[in-house]
Amino acid sequence: MSGSQRSLAKGSPAPxxxxxxxxxxxxxxxxPYAQRPRLVLAAKGIKHEVVNINLKNKPEWFFEKNPLGLVPCLEISDGKIIYESAIVCDYLDEAFPGKKLIPTDPYEKAQQKLLLEHFSTVISALYKILFAKKDNQDTSELKLQFFEKFKAIEEALTKKNTSYFGGELVSMMDYMIWPWFERFPLFDVLEFLEKTPRINAWYKLMLQDPAVKETYTEPDVLLAFYKLYSQNSVDAADYGLD
Known part of the structure; x- marks a missing residue:
């Protein structure tokens, strides 16, 4: 990987x-959405560079890359652009050699996509907790709602009876959901791992995965970043850099 970690903001020249x-x-x-393709890039060993964008103070030219102004966004050497994290990850797996992360069996592929659709409701539940915490509201009921949705992930892995969601090797589904598990301390839901033994075992395995290690951010750093980000600080994106 090449590129500077510092983010580009309004007024920055386009690369x-x-x-x-x-x-x-x-x-x-x-x-977390941008971490998805970073995991895939690392897992497949794809040569790439990263250009970080300051999402609180976006450079004007970035909207020419992605009209939505969101990351991740992938630019290929001939000027082609792809965005939306799931689409970017699917492209990377299909377009580049190395180990394939998407199941080749159509049924297994469909099952992962169905589970990923459900996980989007888990993500929504997590952010409801986070926003309530920000407003100093009681999160007890929201955590129960989260756990009701989260249990389906535990049931899916129990039914499959494998170490990972695609079998005994890491697959696309594992990388697509991992970024939010990394942020469980931020959402204050780490306790629920103890109530889901299959997911807890998976979580511990994922912490040892080389791609996860390469893209991992320590919980205290995430917490410090979010504190700045929630205060609309334009410096949040570069937290921790000299």
Whole structure:
């Protein structure tokens, strides 16, 4: 991987053409959606550079890359652009050699997509907890609602009876949901891992995965970032950099 960790903000010049032999990922160091393709890039060993975007103070030219102004966004050497995290990850797996993360069996592929659809409701429940915490509201009921949705993930892994969601090796589903598990301390739901033994075992295995280790951010750093981000600080994206 190449590229500077510091984020580009309003007024920053646009980067030049993507260097030969690389692809470019527009990202943000603490964004869970942007971590998805970073996990896939690391897992597949794809040569790339990362350009971080300040999401609180976006450079004007970035909207030419992605009209939504969101990360992740992938730029290929011939100027082609892909965005939306799931679509970016699918492209990376299909377009580049190395181990395949998406199941080849159509039924297994469909099952992962169905489970990922359900996980989007888990993500929504997590952010409801986070926003309530920010407003100093009681989160007890929201945590119960989260756990009701979360239990389906435990049931899916129990039914499959494998170490990972795709079998005995890490697959796309594992990487697609991992970023939110990394942020469980931020959402204050780490206790629920003890109530889901299969997921807890999976969680411990994922912590040892090379791609997870490469993209991992310590909980105290995430907490400090979010404190700044929730205060609308334009410096949040570069928290921890000299």
């Amino acid at each position: 030049g053409p993507v260097p030969d032999g690389l692809i470019r990922l527009y990202s943000m160091r603490f964004c």
